[in-house]
Amino acid sequence: MKPFPVFEKVDIAIERALGCFVYDKQQQAYLDLYGGHAVISVGHSHPHVVEETIQQMNKIGFYSNAVTNDLQDRLAERLGNACGYPTYAVFYSNSGAEANENALKLASFHTGRRKVLAMSNAFHGRTSAAVSATDIRSIRAPLNDSEQFVFTPFNEISSLKKQLETEEYCAVIIEPIQGVGGIHRASPSFLQEVRAICTKTGTMLILDEIQCGYGRTGRFFAHQHAGIEADLITVAKGIANGLPMGATIISPKIKPVMGQLGTTFGGSHVVCAAALAVLDVIQKEQLIDNAAAVGEFLLTELRKIHGVSEVRGQGLMIGVEFENDIQHLREELLFSEKIFTGYAGRYTLRLLPPLCFTINHAETFLKSLRKLVQKEELADDVSVY
Numbered sequence: 566m567k568p569f570p571v572f573e574k575v576d577i578a579i580e581r582a583l584g585c586f587v588y589d590k591q592q593q594a595y596l597d598l599y600g601g602h603a604v605i606s607v608g609h610s611h612p613h614v615v616e617e618t619i620q621q622m623n624k625i626g627f628y629s630n631a632v633t634n635d636l637q638d639r640l641a642e643r644l645g646n647a648c649g650y651p652t653y654a655v656f657y658s659n660s661g662a663e664a665n666e667n668a669l670k671l672a673s674f675h676t677g678r679r680k681v682l683a684m685s686n687a688f689h690g691r692t693s694a695a696v697s698a699t700d701i702r703s704i705r706a707p708l709n710d711s712e713q714f715v716f717t718p719f720n721e722i723s724s725l726k727k728q729l730e731t732e733e734y735c736a737v738i739i740e741p742i743q744g745v746g747g748i749h750r751a752s753p754s755f756l757q758e759v760r761a762i763c764t765k766t767g768t769m770l771i772l773d774e775i776q777c778g779y780g781r782t783g784r785f786f787a788h789q790h791a792g793i794e795a796d797l798i799t800v801a802k803g804i805a806n807g808l809p810m811g812a813t814i815i816s817p818k819i820k821p822v823m824g825q826l827g828t829t830f831g832g833s834h835v836v837c838a839a840a841l842a843v844l845d846v847i848q849k850e851q852l853i854d855n856a857a858a859v860g861e862f863l864l865t866e867l868r869k870i871h872g873v874s875e876v877r878g879q880g881l882m883i884g885v886e887f888e889n890d891i892q893h894l895r896e897e898l899l900f901s902e903k904i905f906t907g908y909a910g911r912y913t914l915r916l917l918p919p920l921c922f923t924i925n926h927a928e929t930f931l932k933s934l935r936k937l938v939q940k941e942e943l944a945d946d947v948s949v950y
Protein backbone atom coordinates (compact mmCIF):
# COMPACT_ATOMS: atom_id res chain seq x y z
CA MET A 566 0.00 0.00 0.00
CA LYS A 567 1.05 3.63 -0.57
CA PRO A 568 -0.22 6.95 0.78
CA PHE A 569 -3.02 8.35 -1.42
CA PRO A 570 -1.19 11.09 -3.35
CA VAL A 571 -3.22 14.26 -2.93
CA PHE A 572 -0.42 16.64 -1.93
CA GLU A 573 2.19 18.18 -4.17
CA LYS A 574 5.33 17.47 -2.21
CA VAL A 575 8.79 18.97 -1.96
CA ASP A 576 11.40 16.24 -2.09
CA ILE A 577 12.93 16.95 1.33
CA ALA A 578 12.37 14.54 4.21
CA ILE A 579 12.44 16.38 7.50
CA GLU A 580 14.01 14.24 10.22
CA ARG A 581 14.14 16.54 13.23
CA ALA A 582 13.50 20.15 14.21
CA LEU A 583 14.32 22.65 16.91
CA GLY A 584 13.05 26.19 17.48
CA CYS A 585 12.75 27.92 14.10
CA PHE A 586 14.78 25.32 12.18
CA VAL A 587 14.03 21.93 10.60
CA TYR A 588 16.75 19.45 9.55
CA ASP A 589 16.83 16.91 6.73
CA LYS A 590 18.49 13.49 6.74
CA GLN A 591 21.87 14.99 5.89
CA GLN A 592 21.46 17.31 8.90
CA GLN A 593 21.09 20.33 6.62
CA ALA A 594 19.28 23.08 8.55
CA TYR A 595 16.39 25.05 7.00
CA LEU A 596 15.01 28.26 8.48
CA ASP A 597 11.27 27.71 8.86
CA LEU A 598 9.00 30.58 7.76
CA TYR A 599 6.18 28.15 7.08
CA GLY A 600 5.78 26.65 10.57
CA GLY A 601 4.42 23.40 9.14
CA HIS A 602 1.47 25.45 7.83
CA ALA A 603 1.09 27.76 10.87
CA VAL A 604 1.01 24.80 13.24
CA ILE A 605 4.26 25.33 15.14
CA SER A 606 3.36 28.08 17.56
CA VAL A 607 6.04 27.96 20.27
CA GLY A 608 8.88 26.56 18.18
CA HIS A 609 9.73 23.04 17.07
CA SER A 610 10.37 20.43 19.75
CA HIS A 611 10.09 22.98 22.54
CA PRO A 612 11.66 21.24 25.56
CA HIS A 613 8.81 22.18 27.92
CA VAL A 614 6.13 20.89 25.53
CA VAL A 615 8.14 17.72 24.85
CA GLU A 616 8.70 17.09 28.56
CA GLU A 617 5.06 17.65 29.56
CA THR A 618 3.82 15.47 26.69
CA ILE A 619 6.18 12.60 27.53
CA GLN A 620 5.33 12.79 31.21
CA GLN A 621 1.63 12.67 30.37
CA MET A 622 2.11 9.71 28.01
CA ASN A 623 3.89 7.86 30.80
CA LYS A 624 0.84 8.39 33.02
CA ILE A 625 -2.01 8.04 30.50
CA GLY A 626 -2.31 9.30 26.93
CA PHE A 627 -5.98 8.68 26.29
CA TYR A 628 -9.19 7.52 27.84
CA SER A 629 -12.78 7.95 26.71
CA ASN A 630 -14.75 11.18 27.12
CA ALA A 631 -17.16 9.12 29.21
CA VAL A 632 -14.99 9.80 32.28
CA THR A 633 -13.84 12.99 33.99
CA ASN A 634 -10.60 14.41 32.61
CA ASP A 635 -9.20 17.11 34.90
CA LEU A 636 -6.79 18.24 32.21
CA GLN A 637 -9.75 19.35 30.06
CA ASP A 638 -11.01 21.54 32.90
CA ARG A 639 -7.57 23.01 33.59
CA LEU A 640 -7.05 23.77 29.92
CA ALA A 641 -10.50 25.35 29.59
CA GLU A 642 -9.79 27.68 32.50
CA ARG A 643 -6.30 28.61 31.31
CA LEU A 644 -7.44 29.11 27.70
CA GLY A 645 -10.49 31.17 28.71
CA ASN A 646 -8.30 33.56 30.72
CA ALA A 647 -5.51 33.69 28.15
CA CYS A 648 -7.77 34.44 25.21
CA GLY A 649 -10.05 36.95 26.94
CA TYR A 650 -13.21 34.80 26.91
CA PRO A 651 -13.31 33.50 30.53
CA THR A 652 -17.11 33.05 30.57
CA TYR A 653 -17.27 31.02 27.35
CA ALA A 654 -17.11 27.19 27.18
CA VAL A 655 -14.90 25.04 24.96
CA PHE A 656 -15.54 21.86 22.99
CA TYR A 657 -12.37 19.96 22.06
CA SER A 658 -11.89 18.13 18.76
CA ASN A 659 -9.00 17.04 16.57
CA SER A 660 -8.65 19.49 13.69
CA GLY A 661 -9.65 22.87 12.35
CA ALA A 662 -12.30 21.45 10.05
CA GLU A 663 -13.93 19.67 12.97
CA ALA A 664 -13.83 22.82 15.09
CA ASN A 665 -15.72 24.66 12.31
CA GLU A 666 -18.09 21.73 11.75
CA ASN A 667 -19.07 21.84 15.43
CA ALA A 668 -19.40 25.64 15.42
CA LEU A 669 -21.73 25.53 12.40
CA LYS A 670 -23.80 22.75 13.92
CA LEU A 671 -24.13 24.58 17.24
CA ALA A 672 -25.22 27.75 15.44
CA SER A 673 -27.88 25.78 13.60
CA PHE A 674 -29.06 23.88 16.69
CA HIS A 675 -29.21 27.13 18.66
CA THR A 676 -31.11 29.22 16.11
CA GLY A 677 -33.11 26.45 14.42
CA ARG A 678 -32.04 27.95 11.07
CA ARG A 679 -30.39 26.19 8.12
CA LYS A 680 -28.50 28.71 6.03
CA VAL A 681 -24.86 29.77 6.41
CA LEU A 682 -23.28 32.92 5.01
CA ALA A 683 -19.60 32.61 4.11
CA MET A 684 -17.10 34.96 2.45
CA SER A 685 -15.71 34.97 -1.06
CA ASN A 686 -12.27 33.29 -1.06
CA ALA A 687 -12.94 31.62 2.29
CA PHE A 688 -11.25 28.44 3.45
CA HIS A 689 -12.70 26.58 6.44
CA GLY A 690 -11.53 22.98 6.00
CA ARG A 691 -12.45 19.84 4.14
CA THR A 692 -15.21 18.12 6.10
CA SER A 693 -18.87 18.35 5.21
CA ALA A 694 -20.17 21.75 6.39
CA ALA A 695 -16.67 23.26 6.57
CA VAL A 696 -15.99 22.57 2.91
CA SER A 697 -19.49 23.70 1.91
CA ALA A 698 -18.52 27.07 3.45
CA THR A 699 -15.23 27.07 1.53
CA ASP A 700 -15.09 29.12 -1.65
CA ILE A 701 -12.88 26.78 -3.67
CA ARG A 702 -14.95 24.97 -6.24
CA SER A 703 -12.36 22.27 -6.97
CA ILE A 704 -12.30 20.88 -3.42
CA ARG A 705 -16.09 20.69 -2.99
CA ALA A 706 -17.42 17.28 -4.03
CA PRO A 707 -20.88 17.35 -5.60
CA LEU A 708 -22.36 16.20 -2.29
CA ASN A 709 -20.87 19.26 -0.55
CA ASP A 710 -22.56 21.72 -2.89
CA SER A 711 -25.54 22.98 -0.98
CA GLU A 712 -27.92 25.87 -1.52
CA GLN A 713 -27.88 26.43 2.23
CA PHE A 714 -24.37 27.87 1.89
CA VAL A 715 -24.23 31.31 0.33
CA PHE A 716 -21.10 33.37 -0.42
CA THR A 717 -20.90 37.14 -0.11
CA PRO A 718 -17.99 39.46 -1.01
CA PHE A 719 -15.34 39.72 1.72
CA ASN A 720 -15.14 43.16 3.38
CA GLU A 721 -18.35 44.34 1.66
CA ILE A 722 -21.14 45.11 4.10
CA SER A 723 -24.20 45.93 1.99
CA SER A 724 -24.81 42.50 0.42
CA LEU A 725 -24.03 40.76 3.71
CA LYS A 726 -26.59 42.97 5.46
CA LYS A 727 -29.23 42.20 2.84
CA GLN A 728 -28.74 38.45 3.29
CA LEU A 729 -28.73 38.48 7.10
CA GLU A 730 -31.82 40.69 7.26
CA THR A 731 -33.81 37.76 5.83
CA GLU A 732 -33.23 36.13 9.26
CA GLU A 733 -32.78 32.79 7.50
CA TYR A 734 -29.14 32.40 8.45
CA CYS A 735 -27.94 30.50 11.52
CA ALA A 736 -24.40 31.84 11.10
CA VAL A 737 -21.98 34.00 9.27
CA ILE A 738 -18.47 32.55 9.26
CA ILE A 739 -15.40 34.72 8.69
CA GLU A 740 -11.62 34.35 8.86
CA PRO A 741 -10.46 37.66 10.40
CA ILE A 742 -7.43 37.27 8.12
CA GLN A 743 -7.96 34.97 5.16
CA GLY A 744 -5.03 32.56 4.94
CA VAL A 745 -5.44 30.21 1.99
CA GLY A 746 -7.26 33.07 0.22
CA GLY A 747 -4.03 35.12 0.16
CA ILE A 748 -3.59 36.92 3.53
CA HIS A 749 -6.41 39.43 3.30
CA ARG A 750 -7.51 41.19 6.48
CA ALA A 751 -11.12 41.85 7.33
CA SER A 752 -11.21 45.56 8.06
CA PRO A 753 -12.05 46.49 11.67
CA SER A 754 -15.09 48.46 10.49
CA PHE A 755 -16.37 45.46 8.49
CA LEU A 756 -16.06 43.18 11.54
CA GLN A 757 -17.75 45.77 13.77
CA GLU A 758 -20.64 46.18 11.35
CA VAL A 759 -21.03 42.41 10.93
CA ARG A 760 -21.13 42.07 14.72
CA ALA A 761 -23.92 44.65 14.96
CA ILE A 762 -25.99 43.06 12.16
CA CYS A 763 -25.58 39.57 13.68
CA THR A 764 -26.83 40.83 17.03
CA LYS A 765 -29.80 42.54 15.38
CA THR A 766 -30.80 39.55 13.24
CA GLY A 767 -30.11 36.75 15.77
CA THR A 768 -27.33 35.32 13.59
CA MET A 769 -24.36 33.61 15.23
CA LEU A 770 -21.02 35.20 14.39
CA ILE A 771 -18.40 32.47 13.93
CA LEU A 772 -14.82 33.67 13.66
CA ASP A 773 -12.40 31.12 12.26
CA GLU A 774 -9.12 31.87 14.06
CA ILE A 775 -7.54 28.56 13.04
CA GLN A 776 -4.73 30.16 11.05
CA CYS A 777 -4.70 33.76 12.28
CA GLY A 778 -5.35 33.13 15.99
CA TYR A 779 -3.44 31.88 18.99
CA GLY A 780 -1.18 34.91 19.26
CA ARG A 781 -0.01 35.04 15.66
CA THR A 782 -1.09 38.62 14.94
CA GLY A 783 0.07 40.19 18.21
CA ARG A 784 -3.24 39.71 20.06
CA PHE A 785 -4.54 36.34 21.20
CA PHE A 786 -7.19 36.52 18.47
CA ALA A 787 -6.94 38.57 15.28
CA HIS A 788 -10.52 39.86 15.69
CA GLN A 789 -9.55 41.46 19.00
CA HIS A 790 -7.77 44.21 17.02
CA ALA A 791 -11.30 45.25 15.97
CA GLY A 792 -12.57 45.28 19.57
CA ILE A 793 -15.44 42.85 18.92
CA GLU A 794 -16.58 39.55 20.43
CA ALA A 795 -17.75 36.51 18.51
CA ASP A 796 -20.45 34.00 19.44
CA LEU A 797 -18.26 31.10 18.40
CA ILE A 798 -14.51 31.05 17.79
CA THR A 799 -12.63 28.17 16.26
CA VAL A 800 -8.98 27.30 16.85
CA ALA A 801 -6.63 24.45 15.92
CA LYS A 802 -3.13 24.48 14.34
CA GLY A 803 -0.92 26.11 17.04
CA ILE A 804 -2.99 25.04 20.04
CA ALA A 805 -0.88 21.93 20.79
CA ASN A 806 2.22 22.80 18.70
CA GLY A 807 1.70 19.93 16.26
CA LEU A 808 -0.37 17.38 18.15
CA PRO A 809 -3.76 17.15 16.44
CA MET A 810 -6.22 19.31 18.30
CA GLY A 811 -9.07 21.67 17.48
CA ALA A 812 -11.41 23.61 19.74
CA THR A 813 -14.71 25.45 19.42
CA ILE A 814 -15.08 28.30 21.91
CA ILE A 815 -18.76 28.85 22.70
CA SER A 816 -20.73 31.82 24.04
CA PRO A 817 -22.69 31.22 27.27
CA LYS A 818 -25.88 32.09 25.34
CA ILE A 819 -25.57 28.68 23.59
CA LYS A 820 -26.70 26.05 26.06
CA PRO A 821 -25.24 22.52 26.00
CA VAL A 822 -27.60 19.65 25.15
CA MET A 823 -26.47 16.16 26.15
CA GLY A 824 -25.33 14.06 23.22
CA GLN A 825 -25.66 16.85 20.63
CA LEU A 826 -21.90 16.93 20.01
CA GLY A 827 -19.42 14.14 20.56
CA THR A 828 -15.93 12.89 19.81
CA THR A 829 -13.78 9.85 20.55
CA PHE A 830 -10.33 11.42 20.49
CA GLY A 831 -11.06 15.11 21.16
CA GLY A 832 -9.54 16.51 24.36
CA SER A 833 -7.43 13.44 25.16
CA HIS A 834 -5.08 13.59 28.15
CA VAL A 835 -1.98 13.89 26.01
CA VAL A 836 -3.19 16.72 23.75
CA CYS A 837 -4.51 18.66 26.73
CA ALA A 838 -1.11 18.32 28.45
CA ALA A 839 0.59 19.58 25.28
CA ALA A 840 -1.88 22.48 24.96
CA LEU A 841 -1.32 23.49 28.60
CA ALA A 842 2.43 23.46 27.99
CA VAL A 843 1.93 25.63 24.88
CA LEU A 844 0.07 28.22 26.97
CA ASP A 845 2.88 28.11 29.57
CA VAL A 846 5.44 28.91 26.88
CA ILE A 847 3.35 31.58 25.14
CA GLN A 848 3.05 33.39 28.47
CA LYS A 849 6.55 32.79 29.87
CA GLU A 850 8.34 33.74 26.66
CA GLN A 851 5.89 36.57 25.84
CA LEU A 852 5.43 35.19 22.36
CA ILE A 853 2.39 37.32 21.51
CA ASP A 854 4.41 40.50 22.02
CA ASN A 855 7.25 38.92 20.07
CA ALA A 856 4.91 38.14 17.15
CA ALA A 857 3.79 41.77 17.12
CA ALA A 858 7.32 43.22 17.21
CA VAL A 859 9.03 40.85 14.76
CA GLY A 860 5.99 40.97 12.49
CA GLU A 861 6.08 44.76 12.40
CA PHE A 862 9.79 44.68 11.54
CA LEU A 863 9.21 42.17 8.71
CA LEU A 864 6.22 44.08 7.31
CA THR A 865 8.24 47.31 7.21
CA GLU A 866 11.33 45.79 5.65
CA LEU A 867 9.44 43.69 3.10
CA ARG A 868 7.65 46.81 1.82
CA LYS A 869 11.04 48.26 0.87
CA ILE A 870 11.98 45.38 -1.44
CA HIS A 871 11.91 46.19 -5.11
CA GLY A 872 9.55 43.96 -7.12
CA VAL A 873 7.19 43.47 -4.17
CA SER A 874 3.82 44.87 -5.22
CA GLU A 875 2.05 44.52 -1.87
CA VAL A 876 2.72 43.31 1.68
CA ARG A 877 -0.36 42.24 3.62
CA GLY A 878 -1.09 40.80 7.05
CA GLN A 879 -0.40 41.42 10.68
CA GLY A 880 2.17 40.09 13.15
CA LEU A 881 3.64 36.82 11.95
CA MET A 882 0.97 36.15 9.33
CA ILE A 883 2.29 37.86 6.23
CA GLY A 884 1.54 37.75 2.52
CA VAL A 885 4.19 39.18 0.18
CA GLU A 886 2.78 39.71 -3.29
CA PHE A 887 5.18 39.94 -6.22
CA GLU A 888 4.67 41.27 -9.70
CA ASN A 889 5.93 37.96 -11.14
CA ASP A 890 5.18 34.28 -10.54
CA ILE A 891 6.95 33.21 -7.32
CA GLN A 892 7.50 29.53 -8.04
CA HIS A 893 11.15 29.97 -9.03
CA LEU A 894 11.79 32.35 -6.12
CA ARG A 895 10.38 29.83 -3.62
CA GLU A 896 12.49 27.06 -5.07
CA GLU A 897 15.60 29.21 -4.81
CA LEU A 898 14.73 30.17 -1.25
CA LEU A 899 14.37 26.52 -0.35
CA PHE A 900 17.16 24.83 -2.28
CA SER A 901 19.85 27.56 -2.36
CA GLU A 902 19.07 29.59 0.74
CA LYS A 903 17.63 26.73 2.82
CA ILE A 904 14.50 28.63 3.81
CA PHE A 905 10.98 27.21 3.93
CA THR A 906 8.12 29.54 2.94
CA GLY A 907 4.48 28.99 2.08
CA TYR A 908 2.46 30.43 -0.77
CA ALA A 909 -1.06 31.56 -1.61
CA GLY A 910 -1.70 31.51 -5.34
CA ARG A 911 0.98 32.17 -7.96
CA TYR A 912 2.18 35.58 -6.80
CA THR A 913 2.06 35.58 -3.01
CA LEU A 914 4.61 34.24 -0.54
CA ARG A 915 2.85 33.23 2.68
CA LEU A 916 4.93 33.58 5.84
CA LEU A 917 3.75 31.77 8.98
CA PRO A 918 6.86 31.24 11.13
CA PRO A 919 6.79 30.01 14.73
CA LEU A 920 5.91 32.78 17.19
CA CYS A 921 9.45 32.62 18.65
CA PHE A 922 10.88 33.90 15.33
CA THR A 923 13.48 36.58 16.14
CA ILE A 924 14.71 39.77 14.47
CA ASN A 925 17.92 37.84 13.65
CA HIS A 926 15.93 35.13 11.88
CA ALA A 927 14.00 37.85 10.05
CA GLU A 928 17.25 39.52 8.95
CA THR A 929 18.61 36.22 7.62
CA PHE A 930 15.45 35.76 5.58
CA LEU A 931 15.41 39.36 4.31
CA LYS A 932 19.05 39.16 3.22
CA SER A 933 18.36 36.00 1.20
CA LEU A 934 15.17 37.42 -0.27
CA ARG A 935 16.83 40.70 -1.33
CA LYS A 936 19.69 38.76 -2.93
CA LEU A 937 17.35 36.48 -4.90
CA VAL A 938 15.05 39.29 -6.02
CA GLN A 939 18.05 41.23 -7.28
CA LYS A 940 19.39 38.14 -9.07
CA GLU A 941 16.03 37.57 -10.78
CA GLU A 942 15.87 41.23 -11.81
CA LEU A 943 19.36 41.01 -13.36
CA ALA A 944 18.36 37.85 -15.20
CA ASP A 945 15.27 39.66 -16.53
CA ASP A 946 17.41 42.61 -17.71
CA VAL A 947 19.83 40.32 -19.51
CA SER A 948 17.04 38.49 -21.26
CA VAL A 949 15.78 41.83 -22.69
CA TYR A 950 18.99 42.25 -24.71
Ligand SMILES: Cc1ncc(COP(=O)(O)O)c(C=O)c1O
Nearest residue numbers: 660661662688689690744775776
Ligand atom coordinates in the same frame (compact mmCIF):
# COMPACT_ATOMS: atom_id res chain seq x y z
C1 LIG B 1 -8.68 29.29 8.30
C2 LIG B 1 -8.66 27.79 8.33
N1 LIG B 1 -9.76 27.13 8.72
C3 LIG B 1 -9.79 25.79 8.76
C4 LIG B 1 -8.70 25.04 8.40
C5 LIG B 1 -8.76 23.55 8.43
O1 LIG B 1 -7.96 23.03 9.45
P1 LIG B 1 -7.55 21.49 9.42
O2 LIG B 1 -6.68 21.26 8.25
O3 LIG B 1 -6.85 21.28 10.75
O4 LIG B 1 -8.81 20.70 9.35
C6 LIG B 1 -7.53 25.69 7.96
C7 LIG B 1 -6.36 24.91 7.52
O5 LIG B 1 -5.46 25.38 6.84
C8 LIG B 1 -7.52 27.10 7.92
O6 LIG B 1 -6.45 27.78 7.50
